[in-house]
Amino acid sequence: xxxxxxxxxxxxxxxxxxxxxxxxxxxxxxxxxxxxxxxxxxxxxxxxxxxxxxxxxxxxxxxxxxxxxxxxxxxxxxxxxxxxxxxxxxxxxxxxxxxxxxxxxxxxxxxxxxxxxxxxxxxxxxxxxxxxxxxxxxxxxxxxxxxxxxxxxxxxxxxxxxxxxxxxxxxxxxxxxxxxxxxxxxxxxxxxxxxxxxxxxxxxxxxxxxxxxxxxxxxxxxxxxxxxxxxxxxxxxxxxxxxxxxxxxxxxxxxxxxxxxxxxxxxxxxxxxxxxxxxxxxxxxxxxxxxxxxxxxxxxxxxxxxxxxxxxxxxxxxxxxxxxxxxxxxx
Numbered sequence: 001x002x003x004x005x006x007x008x009x010x011x012x013x014x015x016x017x018x019x020x021x022x023x024x025x026x027x028x029x030x031x032x033x034x035x036x037x038x039x040x041x042x043x044x045x046x047x048x049x050x051x052x053x054x055x056x057x058x059x060x061x062x063x064x065x066x067x068x069x070x071x072x073x074x075x076x077x078x079x080x081x082x083x084x085x086x087x088x089x090x091x092x093x094x095x096x097x098x099x100x101x102x103x104x105x106x107x108x109x110x111x112x113x114x115x116x117x118x119x120x121x122x123x124x125x126x127x128x129x130x131x132x133x134x135x136x137x138x139x140x141x142x143x144x145x146x147x148x149x150x151x152x153x154x155x156x157x158x159x160x161x162x163x164x165x166x167x168x169x170x171x172x173x174x175x176x177x178x179x180x181x182x183x184x185x186x187x188x189x190x191x192x193x194x195x196x197x198x199x200x201x202x203x204x205x206x207x208x209x210x211x212x213x214x215x216x217x218x219x220x221x222x223x224x225x226x227x228x229x230x231x232x233x234x235x236x237x238x239x240x241x242x243x244x245x246x247x248x249x250x251x252x253x254x255x256x257x258x259x260x261x262x263x264x265x266x267x268x269x270x271x272x273x274x275x276x277x278x279x280x281x282x283x284x285x286x287x288x289x290x291x292x293x294x295x296x297x298x299x300x301x302x303x304x305x306x307x308x309x310x311x312x313x314x315x316x317x318x319x320x321x322x323x324x325x326x327x328x329x330x331x
Contacts, residue, residue: 005086008056015058016313020219020294023192025166027095029288030310031061033223033297038078039069046302051082053303055090057310063195063221063297064129065099065140066121072104073128080129091131098125099170101140113143113151122158136192137164139180141171148179156187170195174208181216191218193294198222200231200268200283200330201261210292219294222287226298230256231283233269267329271322281312286326288316 008014017026032054038047051062068075076098087094100121103111111117122137137158139151155167167189169180177194184191194213198205202224213220226232235257265279272282287296300306318326 005052007052007090011056011058013058014056015060015310018294020193021190021213022217023166023190023219025095025192025219027061027219027221027295028059029295029313030059030284031063031095031221031295031297032059032306033063033299034075034079035063035065035068035223036299037301038075039071040074040078041070044078044081047078048082048086049303050300050306051079052086053306054300055087055094057306059310060093061095061097061221061295063097063223064125065102065138066104066125067102073124076125076128080131084130095135096129096131097136097138097168098122098129098134099138099140099168100125101138101143101170113139113141113146113154115150115154115157118151118154119157122163126163133162134164136166136168138168138170138193138195139172142169142173142176148176149183152180152183152187156184156189159189166192168193168195171197174212177209177212177218178216181212181218191216193219193221195221195223195297197224198287198293199225199227200286200326201227210290214292220292221295221297222293223297225284225287225296226280227283228256230261230265231268232280233265233278235262236266236269264329268326271325271329275315275322277312277315278308280309281315284309284312285316286318288312289318 016029018029020027062079064076064079066073100118101111101113104121109116118139125134126132137155139155143151158164159167167184169177169191172180172194181191196205196209210220269279272279275282277285284296287293298309300309
């Protein structure tokens with residue numbers, strides 16, 4: 001590991017930043033998610049290269065969760081090592097987030113939305129990363145068996161204790177987002193951001209969530225923008241050896257590569273080429289065309305993929321005809 005890492009001096013000129021809700025925080029249009037590719041089973045030197053390249057290109061936001069790996073917790077440990085070895089002096093230029101809510105340890109307190117789980121999880125995450133606070137701490141999913149007040153009070157407590165600067169929620173329905181926002185506002189810790197799954201192939205946020213976020217002045221950072229790699233040219237000529245489908249990932253299987261989906265991908269790819277973009281670039285640009293989307297989380301497995309994805313920012317506008325064509329293809 002090169003301890004003399006020096007980030008690019010022009011990094012902030014390479015990225016476009018967007019206001020997160022009505023807060024003082026601006027996020028890069030593209031942020032780096034560490035859901036995959038950064039665990040103990042992955043190449044650590046590659047992880048260093050991706051994170052350094054991200055910062056070199058103006059990506060200031062790194063998104064984690066307690067269970068990211070594999071194994072669970074290892075993405076935070078690896079990120080902590082990379083932070084301590086090359087990025088420590090740049091901590092104040094970074095937005096680091098973590099989350100709790102999915103299964104992390106055995107017994108009744110190792111998942112969901114109790115105060116016990118969220119506080120313990122945040123403490124564990126800070127220890128793994130070797131930092132004193134996270135910038136954003138999320139409730140990773142709505143817990144139907146815990147009062148929403150308890151979950152939101154836990155987020156408020158973490159902010160009051162200085163363990164998190166802002167509170168966020170992820171995978172909440174429009175109705176529960178509205179309730180959570182009201183509770184947090186009354187507690188004096190407004191909800192900064194919501195993290196939903198959103199892509200050309202996953203349109204659920206359009207069914208009320210984006211309207212709630214706009215009304216409540218909450219930012220939106222979307223995950224799985226490329227539908228786990230479907231919205232790329234990766235599968236147009238079969239299944240590559242090192243692809244997620246080939247690796248038996250539970251998140252993307254051969255069942256997703258239906259003739260119908262492949263046909264849509266081919267037509268979308270043709271349109272992307274006409275726009276002078278890769279399909280991945282067009283898929284990211286399509287999300288950023290909506291001003292309600294603050295940032296798009298990408299999960300780059302290489303510096304080259306990262307560079308390609310960031311290239312989407314060169315053209316995020318669409319003509320009326322292009323948007324209509326996309327809707328026709330996706331029907």
